[in-house]
Amino acid sequence: MRLHVGCAMWAHKAWQGRLLAHPLPTQERLRHYAGWCDAVEGNTTFYATPTRDTVATWVQQTGTDFRFVAKLPKVVTHERRLSEVTEPMRVFLDAIAPLGPRAHALWVQLPGSFGPDDVPTLARFLRRLPATYRAAVEVRHPAFFTETRATRLLETVLGEADAEWVSFDTTAFFAAPPTSDAERDAWTKKPRMPLRTHALTDRPIVRYLGRDDADRTVEGWQHWVDITVDWLREGRSPTMFVHTPDNVDAPVLARRFHDEVRARVPDLAPLPEPIPLEPTTLF
Template sequence: MHLHVGCAMWSHKSWQGRFLPHPLPAHERLRHYASWCTAVEGNTTFYATPAKDTVTSWSAQTDPAFRFVVKLPKIITHERCLTDVDEPLRLFLDAIEPLGPRADALWIQLPAAFGPADVPLLAGFLRRLSSSYRYAVEVRHLAFFEDPRAARLLEETLTAAGAEWIPFDTTVFFQSPPASAAERDAWVKKPRVPARLVALTERPIVRYLGRDDAARTVDGWARWVDIVAAWLREGRSPTVFVHTPDNADAPELARRFHDEVRARVPALEPLPAPIPAAPLTLF
Protein backbone atom coordinates (compact mmCIF):
# COMPACT_ATOMS: atom_id res chain seq x y z
CA MET A 1 0.00 0.00 0.00
CA HIS A 2 1.64 3.24 -1.18
CA LEU A 3 0.54 6.82 -1.72
CA HIS A 4 3.03 9.04 -3.52
CA VAL A 5 2.51 12.80 -3.34
CA GLY A 6 4.27 15.64 -5.06
CA CYS A 7 4.27 18.92 -6.93
CA ALA A 8 4.59 20.26 -10.46
CA MET A 9 8.31 21.01 -10.01
CA TRP A 10 11.12 20.36 -7.54
CA SER A 11 12.45 23.90 -7.30
CA HIS A 12 10.63 27.21 -6.86
CA LYS A 13 11.93 30.63 -5.85
CA SER A 14 9.45 30.96 -3.01
CA TRP A 15 10.65 27.65 -1.50
CA GLN A 16 14.19 28.91 -0.93
CA GLY A 17 14.93 29.15 2.76
CA ARG A 18 11.54 27.58 3.61
CA PHE A 19 11.50 24.09 2.12
CA LEU A 20 14.91 24.11 0.45
CA PRO A 21 18.12 25.62 1.83
CA HIS A 22 19.30 28.88 0.28
CA PRO A 23 21.66 29.17 -1.44
CA LEU A 24 21.57 25.65 -2.86
CA PRO A 25 23.31 24.42 -6.04
CA ALA A 26 20.91 23.38 -8.81
CA HIS A 27 22.28 19.84 -8.78
CA GLU A 28 21.21 19.36 -5.14
CA ARG A 29 17.69 20.83 -5.23
CA LEU A 30 15.95 17.63 -6.25
CA ARG A 31 17.55 15.74 -3.35
CA HIS A 32 16.12 18.21 -0.85
CA TYR A 33 12.72 18.30 -2.57
CA ALA A 34 12.64 14.49 -2.45
CA SER A 35 12.83 14.64 1.35
CA TRP A 36 9.53 16.58 1.30
CA CYS A 37 7.69 14.69 -1.42
CA THR A 38 7.83 11.23 -2.93
CA ALA A 39 6.95 12.10 -6.53
CA VAL A 40 7.28 14.93 -9.04
CA GLU A 41 5.77 15.87 -12.36
CA GLY A 42 8.34 15.90 -15.16
CA ASN A 43 6.98 18.96 -16.96
CA THR A 44 10.31 20.20 -18.29
CA THR A 45 10.66 17.23 -20.63
CA PHE A 46 7.65 18.54 -22.57
CA TYR A 47 9.78 21.38 -23.92
CA ALA A 48 12.96 19.43 -24.70
CA THR A 49 14.42 15.99 -24.22
CA PRO A 50 16.98 16.27 -21.42
CA ALA A 51 20.60 15.18 -21.71
CA LYS A 52 21.21 11.70 -20.39
CA ASP A 53 23.78 13.05 -17.91
CA THR A 54 21.10 15.35 -16.51
CA VAL A 55 18.72 12.44 -15.97
CA THR A 56 21.53 10.45 -14.37
CA SER A 57 21.83 13.31 -11.85
CA TRP A 58 18.08 13.12 -11.16
CA SER A 59 18.44 9.42 -10.45
CA ALA A 60 21.43 9.96 -8.16
CA GLN A 61 19.53 12.52 -6.08
CA THR A 62 16.53 10.28 -5.39
CA ASP A 63 15.74 7.00 -3.72
CA PRO A 64 14.60 4.13 -6.01
CA ALA A 65 11.13 4.43 -4.42
CA PHE A 66 10.80 8.06 -5.61
CA ARG A 67 8.47 8.49 -8.61
CA PHE A 68 8.74 10.66 -11.72
CA VAL A 69 5.73 11.06 -13.99
CA VAL A 70 7.61 12.21 -17.07
CA LYS A 71 5.84 14.10 -19.84
CA LEU A 72 6.51 13.15 -23.45
CA PRO A 73 8.05 15.99 -25.51
CA LYS A 74 5.66 18.28 -27.35
CA ILE A 75 7.23 17.33 -30.69
CA ILE A 76 5.60 13.92 -30.18
CA THR A 77 2.21 14.90 -28.76
CA HIS A 78 1.50 18.39 -30.10
CA GLU A 79 3.68 19.13 -33.11
CA ARG A 80 3.56 15.74 -34.86
CA CYS A 81 0.36 14.54 -33.16
CA LEU A 82 1.65 10.99 -32.48
CA THR A 83 2.56 10.51 -36.17
CA ASP A 84 6.08 9.89 -37.54
CA VAL A 85 7.56 10.10 -34.05
CA ASP A 86 9.78 7.00 -33.89
CA GLU A 87 13.04 8.95 -33.77
CA PRO A 88 12.10 11.61 -31.16
CA LEU A 89 10.50 8.86 -29.07
CA ARG A 90 13.66 6.74 -29.29
CA LEU A 91 15.81 9.69 -28.21
CA PHE A 92 13.47 10.43 -25.31
CA LEU A 93 13.39 6.84 -24.04
CA ASP A 94 17.17 6.64 -24.25
CA ALA A 95 17.53 9.88 -22.28
CA ILE A 96 15.27 8.82 -19.39
CA GLU A 97 16.70 5.30 -19.13
CA PRO A 98 18.81 6.20 -16.03
CA LEU A 99 15.61 6.77 -14.02
CA GLY A 100 14.98 3.04 -13.97
CA PRO A 101 12.09 2.18 -11.61
CA ARG A 102 11.72 5.86 -10.68
CA ALA A 103 9.93 6.42 -14.02
CA ASP A 104 6.49 5.64 -12.64
CA ALA A 105 4.69 6.50 -15.86
CA LEU A 106 5.30 8.23 -19.16
CA TRP A 107 2.75 11.02 -19.37
CA ILE A 108 1.06 11.57 -22.72
CA GLN A 109 -0.59 14.99 -22.43
CA LEU A 110 -2.70 15.59 -25.53
CA PRO A 111 -3.80 19.00 -26.87
CA ALA A 112 -7.35 20.27 -26.43
CA ALA A 113 -7.95 19.74 -30.15
CA PHE A 114 -7.42 15.98 -29.73
CA GLY A 115 -10.99 14.66 -29.74
CA PRO A 116 -12.91 11.39 -30.01
CA ALA A 117 -12.22 11.08 -33.74
CA ASP A 118 -8.49 10.91 -32.93
CA VAL A 119 -8.73 8.00 -30.48
CA PRO A 120 -7.78 5.38 -33.14
CA LEU A 121 -4.56 7.34 -33.67
CA LEU A 122 -3.84 7.13 -29.94
CA ALA A 123 -4.66 3.40 -29.94
CA GLY A 124 -2.12 2.76 -32.68
CA PHE A 125 0.50 4.84 -30.89
CA LEU A 126 0.00 2.98 -27.61
CA ARG A 127 0.32 -0.39 -29.36
CA ARG A 128 3.75 0.59 -30.69
CA LEU A 129 5.16 1.72 -27.35
CA SER A 130 7.76 -0.20 -25.38
CA SER A 131 6.40 -2.55 -22.73
CA SER A 132 9.24 -1.46 -20.44
CA TYR A 133 7.16 1.48 -19.20
CA ARG A 134 3.62 2.16 -18.11
CA TYR A 135 1.71 5.01 -19.71
CA ALA A 136 -0.79 7.61 -18.57
CA VAL A 137 -2.84 9.88 -20.84
CA GLU A 138 -4.27 13.31 -20.14
CA VAL A 139 -6.96 14.68 -22.49
CA ARG A 140 -8.57 18.11 -22.50
CA HIS A 141 -11.28 17.90 -25.16
CA LEU A 142 -14.64 18.49 -23.48
CA ALA A 143 -16.30 15.62 -25.33
CA PHE A 144 -14.37 13.08 -23.24
CA PHE A 145 -15.96 14.53 -20.12
CA GLU A 146 -19.44 15.33 -21.40
CA ASP A 147 -20.21 12.57 -23.92
CA PRO A 148 -20.46 9.09 -22.31
CA ARG A 149 -19.75 7.41 -25.65
CA ALA A 150 -16.52 9.37 -26.10
CA ALA A 151 -15.47 8.63 -22.53
CA ARG A 152 -16.20 4.93 -22.99
CA LEU A 153 -14.20 4.82 -26.24
CA LEU A 154 -11.18 6.38 -24.56
CA GLU A 155 -11.48 4.16 -21.49
CA GLU A 156 -11.63 1.02 -23.64
CA THR A 157 -8.58 2.15 -25.62
CA LEU A 158 -6.56 2.90 -22.50
CA THR A 159 -7.63 -0.30 -20.75
CA ALA A 160 -6.56 -2.39 -23.74
CA ALA A 161 -3.10 -0.82 -23.46
CA GLY A 162 -2.93 -1.01 -19.66
CA ALA A 163 -2.70 2.79 -19.58
CA GLU A 164 -4.17 5.20 -17.03
CA TRP A 165 -6.33 8.30 -17.63
CA ILE A 166 -4.89 11.26 -15.69
CA PRO A 167 -7.54 13.70 -14.46
CA PHE A 168 -6.53 17.32 -13.94
CA ASP A 169 -9.13 18.54 -11.45
CA THR A 170 -9.45 22.32 -11.80
CA THR A 171 -13.04 22.57 -10.61
CA VAL A 172 -12.18 24.13 -7.24
CA PHE A 173 -9.99 26.71 -8.93
CA PHE A 174 -12.76 27.82 -11.29
CA GLN A 175 -15.45 28.10 -8.63
CA SER A 176 -14.87 31.83 -8.19
CA PRO A 177 -12.96 34.62 -9.97
CA PRO A 178 -9.20 34.93 -9.53
CA ALA A 179 -7.93 36.83 -6.50
CA SER A 180 -4.18 37.14 -7.20
CA ALA A 181 -1.81 37.74 -10.10
CA ALA A 182 -0.92 34.03 -10.22
CA GLU A 183 -4.60 33.07 -10.22
CA ARG A 184 -5.35 35.51 -13.04
CA ASP A 185 -2.56 33.97 -15.10
CA ALA A 186 -3.80 30.43 -14.40
CA TRP A 187 -7.37 31.49 -15.20
CA VAL A 188 -6.54 31.82 -18.89
CA LYS A 189 -4.11 28.89 -19.11
CA LYS A 190 -5.55 25.97 -17.16
CA PRO A 191 -8.11 23.59 -18.69
CA ARG A 192 -11.70 24.07 -17.63
CA VAL A 193 -13.14 20.55 -17.70
CA PRO A 194 -15.42 18.55 -15.37
CA ALA A 195 -13.74 16.44 -12.71
CA ARG A 196 -13.06 12.78 -13.46
CA LEU A 197 -12.98 10.55 -10.39
CA VAL A 198 -12.45 7.04 -11.79
CA ALA A 199 -9.25 4.95 -11.88
CA LEU A 200 -8.49 2.48 -14.66
CA THR A 201 -5.37 0.82 -13.26
CA GLU A 202 -3.80 -0.21 -9.97
CA ARG A 203 -1.66 2.95 -9.95
CA PRO A 204 -3.92 5.94 -10.66
CA ILE A 205 -2.47 9.45 -11.03
CA VAL A 206 -4.33 12.63 -10.04
CA ARG A 207 -3.45 16.27 -10.68
CA TYR A 208 -5.34 18.66 -8.41
CA LEU A 209 -5.35 22.47 -8.71
CA GLY A 210 -6.44 24.49 -5.71
CA ARG A 211 -6.24 28.21 -4.96
CA ASP A 212 -3.50 30.43 -3.55
CA ASP A 213 -5.57 30.48 -0.36
CA ALA A 214 -4.36 27.29 1.34
CA ALA A 215 -7.60 26.86 3.31
CA ARG A 216 -9.62 26.79 0.08
CA THR A 217 -7.20 24.30 -1.45
CA VAL A 218 -7.56 21.98 1.55
CA ASP A 219 -11.35 22.30 1.65
CA GLY A 220 -11.52 21.57 -2.07
CA TRP A 221 -9.58 18.31 -1.94
CA ALA A 222 -11.92 16.65 0.58
CA ARG A 223 -13.48 14.36 -2.03
CA TRP A 224 -10.02 13.32 -3.22
CA VAL A 225 -9.07 12.33 0.32
CA ASP A 226 -12.13 10.03 0.35
CA ILE A 227 -11.41 8.64 -3.12
CA VAL A 228 -7.70 8.05 -2.54
CA ALA A 229 -8.39 6.38 0.82
CA ALA A 230 -10.86 4.07 -0.94
CA TRP A 231 -8.32 3.27 -3.65
CA LEU A 232 -5.76 2.34 -1.01
CA ARG A 233 -8.23 0.02 0.71
CA GLU A 234 -8.82 -1.63 -2.69
CA GLY A 235 -5.09 -2.31 -2.98
CA ARG A 236 -4.28 0.47 -5.43
CA SER A 237 -1.18 2.69 -5.13
CA PRO A 238 -2.12 6.23 -6.22
CA THR A 239 0.05 9.25 -6.95
CA VAL A 240 -1.40 12.71 -6.25
CA PHE A 241 0.09 16.01 -7.37
CA VAL A 242 -1.03 19.15 -5.56
CA HIS A 243 -0.91 22.43 -7.49
CA THR A 244 -1.82 25.99 -6.63
CA PRO A 245 -1.50 28.92 -9.03
CA ASP A 246 1.58 30.30 -7.24
CA ASN A 247 2.75 26.89 -5.87
CA ALA A 248 4.26 28.78 -2.92
CA ASP A 249 3.14 26.20 -0.34
CA ALA A 250 2.86 23.17 -2.61
CA PRO A 251 5.35 20.82 -0.84
CA GLU A 252 3.72 21.46 2.53
CA LEU A 253 0.25 21.01 1.05
CA ALA A 254 1.26 17.73 -0.61
CA ARG A 255 2.43 16.39 2.75
CA ARG A 256 -0.78 17.60 4.38
CA PHE A 257 -2.82 15.72 1.79
CA HIS A 258 -0.85 12.56 2.61
CA ASP A 259 -1.47 13.12 6.33
CA GLU A 260 -5.23 13.51 5.78
CA VAL A 261 -5.40 10.28 3.80
CA ARG A 262 -3.31 8.49 6.42
CA ALA A 263 -5.79 9.59 9.08
CA ARG A 264 -8.38 7.57 7.12
CA VAL A 265 -6.02 4.67 6.37
CA PRO A 266 -3.75 4.24 9.42
CA ALA A 267 -1.85 1.36 7.81
CA LEU A 268 -0.36 3.83 5.34
CA GLU A 269 3.29 4.56 6.18
CA PRO A 270 4.04 8.16 7.21
CA LEU A 271 6.26 10.34 5.05
CA PRO A 272 9.88 10.70 6.21
CA ALA A 273 10.96 13.90 7.95
CA PRO A 274 12.23 16.52 5.47
CA ILE A 275 15.84 17.71 5.41
CA PRO A 276 15.88 20.98 7.38
CA ALA A 277 16.02 24.08 5.19
CA ALA A 278 18.38 25.77 7.67
CA PRO A 279 21.13 24.36 9.90
CA LEU A 280 19.96 23.14 13.28
CA THR A 281 21.06 25.27 16.22
CA LEU A 282 21.33 24.62 19.94
CA PHE A 283 19.20 27.64 20.86
Protein backbone atom coordinates in the same frame (compact mmCIF):
# COMPACT_ATOMS: atom_id res chain seq x y z
CA MET B 1 -0.26 -0.06 -1.33
CA ARG B 2 1.37 3.36 -1.47
CA LEU B 3 0.34 6.97 -1.89
CA HIS B 4 2.81 9.19 -3.71
CA VAL B 5 2.41 12.97 -3.53
CA GLY B 6 4.23 15.75 -5.30
CA CYS B 7 4.25 19.06 -7.13
CA ALA B 8 4.62 20.40 -10.65
CA MET B 9 8.32 21.16 -10.15
CA TRP B 10 11.15 20.50 -7.70
CA ALA B 11 12.57 24.03 -7.61
CA HIS B 12 10.71 27.28 -6.97
CA LYS B 13 12.08 30.66 -5.97
CA ALA B 14 9.47 31.01 -3.22
CA TRP B 15 10.73 27.81 -1.55
CA GLN B 16 14.34 29.00 -1.24
CA GLY B 17 15.41 29.54 2.34
CA ARG B 18 11.91 28.73 3.59
CA LEU B 19 11.27 25.10 2.58
CA LEU B 20 14.56 24.27 0.86
CA ALA B 21 18.06 25.37 1.85
CA HIS B 22 19.44 28.36 -0.03
CA PRO B 23 21.65 28.67 -1.90
CA LEU B 24 21.69 25.18 -3.39
CA PRO B 25 23.68 24.01 -6.41
CA THR B 26 21.55 22.74 -9.27
CA GLN B 27 22.57 19.14 -8.61
CA GLU B 28 21.22 19.32 -5.04
CA ARG B 29 17.80 20.90 -5.55
CA LEU B 30 15.96 17.70 -6.37
CA ARG B 31 17.54 15.96 -3.36
CA HIS B 32 16.11 18.58 -1.02
CA TYR B 33 12.70 18.55 -2.72
CA ALA B 34 12.65 14.76 -2.28
CA GLY B 35 12.72 15.35 1.47
CA TRP B 36 9.27 16.92 1.15
CA CYS B 37 7.60 14.84 -1.55
CA ASP B 38 8.15 11.43 -3.11
CA ALA B 39 6.96 12.23 -6.65
CA VAL B 40 7.21 15.02 -9.20
CA GLU B 41 5.64 15.94 -12.50
CA GLY B 42 8.28 15.89 -15.20
CA ASN B 43 7.08 19.04 -16.96
CA THR B 44 10.54 20.08 -18.15
CA THR B 45 10.78 17.13 -20.54
CA PHE B 46 7.82 18.57 -22.48
CA TYR B 47 9.96 21.49 -23.64
CA ALA B 48 13.33 19.79 -24.08
CA THR B 49 14.58 16.23 -23.75
CA PRO B 50 17.34 16.15 -21.12
CA THR B 51 20.63 14.39 -21.65
CA ARG B 52 21.06 10.91 -20.25
CA ASP B 53 23.76 12.25 -17.91
CA THR B 54 21.34 14.84 -16.52
CA VAL B 55 18.75 12.15 -15.83
CA ALA B 56 21.43 10.10 -14.10
CA THR B 57 21.90 12.98 -11.63
CA TRP B 58 18.17 12.82 -10.87
CA VAL B 59 18.60 9.21 -9.89
CA GLN B 60 21.56 10.08 -7.65
CA GLN B 61 19.46 12.67 -5.81
CA THR B 62 16.43 10.47 -5.09
CA GLY B 63 15.67 7.30 -3.20
CA THR B 64 14.36 4.12 -4.75
CA ASP B 65 10.79 4.97 -3.71
CA PHE B 66 10.76 8.32 -5.50
CA ARG B 67 8.65 8.51 -8.67
CA PHE B 68 8.77 10.64 -11.82
CA VAL B 69 5.79 11.07 -14.12
CA ALA B 70 7.75 12.00 -17.22
CA LYS B 71 5.91 14.18 -19.72
CA LEU B 72 6.41 13.30 -23.37
CA PRO B 73 8.04 15.98 -25.53
CA LYS B 74 5.87 18.62 -27.17
CA VAL B 75 7.04 17.51 -30.60
CA VAL B 76 5.51 14.08 -29.96
CA THR B 77 2.14 15.06 -28.49
CA HIS B 78 1.34 18.51 -29.84
CA GLU B 79 3.35 19.05 -33.02
CA ARG B 80 3.21 15.58 -34.58
CA ARG B 81 0.17 14.43 -32.58
CA LEU B 82 1.61 10.94 -31.95
CA SER B 83 2.27 10.25 -35.64
CA GLU B 84 5.73 9.71 -37.18
CA VAL B 85 7.41 10.04 -33.80
CA THR B 86 9.81 7.09 -33.90
CA GLU B 87 12.98 9.19 -33.70
CA PRO B 88 11.96 11.71 -31.01
CA MET B 89 10.57 8.85 -28.91
CA ARG B 90 13.79 6.87 -29.33
CA VAL B 91 15.81 9.85 -28.12
CA PHE B 92 13.42 10.49 -25.22
CA LEU B 93 13.30 6.88 -24.02
CA ASP B 94 17.08 6.59 -24.22
CA ALA B 95 17.45 9.78 -22.16
CA ILE B 96 15.13 8.68 -19.34
CA ALA B 97 16.38 5.08 -19.23
CA PRO B 98 18.50 5.72 -16.09
CA LEU B 99 15.29 6.33 -14.12
CA GLY B 100 14.49 2.63 -14.22
CA PRO B 101 11.61 1.91 -11.81
CA ARG B 102 11.55 5.57 -10.72
CA ALA B 103 9.74 6.24 -14.02
CA HIS B 104 6.24 5.84 -12.66
CA ALA B 105 4.53 6.60 -15.97
CA LEU B 106 5.00 8.22 -19.35
CA TRP B 107 2.67 11.20 -19.24
CA VAL B 108 0.92 11.65 -22.59
CA GLN B 109 -0.69 15.09 -22.29
CA LEU B 110 -2.72 15.73 -25.44
CA PRO B 111 -3.91 19.08 -26.81
CA GLY B 112 -7.56 20.10 -26.58
CA SER B 113 -7.96 19.57 -30.31
CA PHE B 114 -7.10 15.87 -29.98
CA GLY B 115 -10.60 14.40 -30.04
CA PRO B 116 -12.50 11.13 -30.48
CA ASP B 117 -11.56 10.85 -34.17
CA ASP B 118 -7.91 10.76 -33.11
CA VAL B 119 -8.27 7.83 -30.70
CA PRO B 120 -7.09 5.24 -33.29
CA THR B 121 -3.83 7.20 -33.53
CA LEU B 122 -3.49 7.05 -29.75
CA ALA B 123 -4.17 3.31 -29.81
CA ARG B 124 -1.40 2.71 -32.35
CA PHE B 125 0.99 4.86 -30.33
CA LEU B 126 0.29 3.03 -27.07
CA ARG B 127 0.78 -0.37 -28.73
CA ARG B 128 4.28 0.68 -29.77
CA LEU B 129 5.46 1.75 -26.34
CA PRO B 130 7.97 -0.58 -24.67
CA ALA B 131 6.36 -2.93 -22.18
CA THR B 132 8.76 -1.65 -19.50
CA TYR B 133 6.81 1.62 -19.30
CA ARG B 134 3.24 2.38 -18.32
CA ALA B 135 1.39 5.25 -19.93
CA ALA B 136 -0.83 7.87 -18.32
CA VAL B 137 -2.93 9.85 -20.79
CA GLU B 138 -4.39 13.30 -20.17
CA VAL B 139 -7.06 14.47 -22.63
CA ARG B 140 -8.71 17.88 -22.80
CA HIS B 141 -11.25 17.56 -25.61
CA PRO B 142 -14.70 18.11 -24.02
CA ALA B 143 -16.31 15.21 -25.90
CA PHE B 144 -14.35 12.68 -23.82
CA PHE B 145 -16.15 13.99 -20.74
CA THR B 146 -19.61 14.77 -22.11
CA GLU B 147 -20.29 12.13 -24.78
CA THR B 148 -20.76 8.56 -23.54
CA ARG B 149 -19.56 7.00 -26.77
CA ALA B 150 -16.32 9.01 -26.74
CA THR B 151 -15.73 8.21 -23.07
CA ARG B 152 -16.17 4.48 -23.65
CA LEU B 153 -13.98 4.54 -26.76
CA LEU B 154 -11.11 6.15 -24.89
CA GLU B 155 -11.52 3.91 -21.85
CA THR B 156 -11.43 0.83 -24.08
CA VAL B 157 -8.21 1.90 -25.78
CA LEU B 158 -6.58 2.81 -22.48
CA GLY B 159 -7.74 -0.43 -20.87
CA GLU B 160 -6.24 -2.53 -23.65
CA ALA B 161 -2.89 -0.79 -23.08
CA ASP B 162 -3.14 -0.89 -19.25
CA ALA B 163 -2.84 2.91 -19.41
CA GLU B 164 -4.35 5.34 -16.93
CA TRP B 165 -6.58 8.33 -17.65
CA VAL B 166 -5.02 11.25 -15.76
CA SER B 167 -7.58 13.29 -13.84
CA PHE B 168 -6.90 17.04 -13.92
CA ASP B 169 -9.26 18.58 -11.37
CA THR B 170 -9.67 22.34 -11.83
CA THR B 171 -13.18 22.53 -10.38
CA ALA B 172 -12.10 24.01 -7.03
CA PHE B 173 -10.04 26.67 -8.77
CA PHE B 174 -12.87 27.81 -11.06
CA ALA B 175 -15.51 27.70 -8.32
CA ALA B 176 -15.01 31.40 -7.53
CA PRO B 177 -13.43 34.40 -9.30
CA PRO B 178 -9.67 34.95 -8.89
CA THR B 179 -8.40 37.07 -6.02
CA SER B 180 -4.64 37.34 -6.68
CA ASP B 181 -2.37 38.11 -9.61
CA ALA B 182 -1.31 34.47 -9.83
CA GLU B 183 -4.93 33.32 -9.83
CA ARG B 184 -5.89 35.86 -12.49
CA ASP B 185 -3.05 34.62 -14.68
CA ALA B 186 -4.04 30.97 -14.16
CA TRP B 187 -7.68 31.87 -14.86
CA THR B 188 -6.79 32.64 -18.48
CA LYS B 189 -4.45 29.67 -18.98
CA LYS B 190 -5.78 26.64 -17.12
CA PRO B 191 -8.43 24.44 -18.75
CA ARG B 192 -11.89 24.18 -17.20
CA MET B 193 -11.93 20.43 -16.93
CA PRO B 194 -15.00 18.39 -15.91
CA LEU B 195 -14.45 16.38 -12.76
CA ARG B 196 -13.46 12.78 -13.39
CA THR B 197 -12.80 10.44 -10.46
CA HIS B 198 -12.79 6.99 -12.07
CA ALA B 199 -9.54 4.98 -12.05
CA LEU B 200 -8.75 2.52 -14.83
CA THR B 201 -5.64 0.90 -13.35
CA ASP B 202 -4.03 0.11 -10.02
CA ARG B 203 -1.97 3.33 -10.26
CA PRO B 204 -4.36 6.27 -10.71
CA ILE B 205 -2.87 9.74 -11.14
CA VAL B 206 -4.58 12.98 -10.11
CA ARG B 207 -3.51 16.54 -10.82
CA TYR B 208 -5.38 18.88 -8.48
CA LEU B 209 -5.43 22.67 -8.87
CA GLY B 210 -6.44 24.55 -5.73
CA ARG B 211 -6.33 28.22 -4.80
CA ASP B 212 -3.65 30.45 -3.33
CA ASP B 213 -5.69 30.39 -0.11
CA ALA B 214 -4.59 27.17 1.61
CA ASP B 215 -7.92 26.70 3.42
CA ARG B 216 -9.84 26.81 0.14
CA THR B 217 -7.38 24.40 -1.41
CA VAL B 218 -7.85 21.92 1.43
CA GLU B 219 -11.62 22.35 1.34
CA GLY B 220 -11.64 21.61 -2.38
CA TRP B 221 -9.71 18.35 -2.11
CA GLN B 222 -11.84 16.64 0.52
CA HIS B 223 -13.60 14.45 -2.05
CA TRP B 224 -10.14 13.32 -3.21
CA VAL B 225 -9.25 12.29 0.33
CA ASP B 226 -12.32 10.04 0.35
CA ILE B 227 -11.56 8.65 -3.10
CA THR B 228 -7.89 8.08 -2.31
CA VAL B 229 -8.75 6.21 0.87
CA ASP B 230 -11.09 3.98 -1.13
CA TRP B 231 -8.43 3.39 -3.78
CA LEU B 232 -5.88 2.38 -1.16
CA ARG B 233 -8.33 -0.01 0.47
CA GLU B 234 -8.92 -1.56 -2.96
CA GLY B 235 -5.17 -2.20 -3.24
CA ARG B 236 -4.40 0.64 -5.65
CA SER B 237 -1.37 2.94 -5.31
CA PRO B 238 -2.45 6.46 -6.35
CA THR B 239 -0.34 9.53 -7.02
CA MET B 240 -1.62 13.02 -6.16
CA PHE B 241 0.01 16.17 -7.53
CA VAL B 242 -1.02 19.35 -5.74
CA HIS B 243 -0.94 22.65 -7.62
CA THR B 244 -1.87 26.18 -6.67
CA PRO B 245 -1.61 29.22 -8.96
CA ASP B 246 1.47 30.53 -7.14
CA ASN B 247 2.71 27.13 -5.86
CA VAL B 248 4.26 28.94 -2.88
CA ASP B 249 3.14 26.28 -0.40
CA ALA B 250 2.67 23.35 -2.79
CA PRO B 251 5.12 20.96 -1.01
CA VAL B 252 3.52 21.71 2.36
CA LEU B 253 0.06 21.13 0.92
CA ALA B 254 1.12 17.87 -0.74
CA ARG B 255 2.36 16.59 2.60
CA ARG B 256 -0.86 17.76 4.25
CA PHE B 257 -2.90 15.76 1.75
CA HIS B 258 -0.79 12.69 2.53
CA ASP B 259 -1.26 13.29 6.26
CA GLU B 260 -5.04 13.53 5.89
CA VAL B 261 -5.18 10.24 4.02
CA ARG B 262 -2.76 8.52 6.40
CA ALA B 263 -4.91 9.55 9.36
CA ARG B 264 -7.58 7.28 7.88
CA VAL B 265 -5.23 4.60 6.54
CA PRO B 266 -2.66 4.19 9.36
CA ASP B 267 -0.77 1.43 7.54
CA LEU B 268 0.26 3.90 4.85
CA ALA B 269 4.03 4.47 4.77
CA PRO B 270 5.09 7.92 6.01
CA LEU B 271 6.80 10.49 3.82
CA PRO B 272 10.51 11.24 4.32
CA GLU B 273 11.58 13.99 6.69
CA PRO B 274 12.62 17.27 5.04
CA ILE B 275 16.30 18.08 5.04
CA PRO B 276 17.00 20.84 7.62
CA LEU B 277 17.50 24.29 6.15
CA GLU B 278 20.71 24.63 8.18
CA PRO B 279 23.10 21.93 9.39
CA THR B 280 22.32 20.71 12.88
CA THR B 281 24.92 21.43 15.56
CA LEU B 282 25.73 19.77 18.86
CA PHE B 283 25.74 23.04 20.81
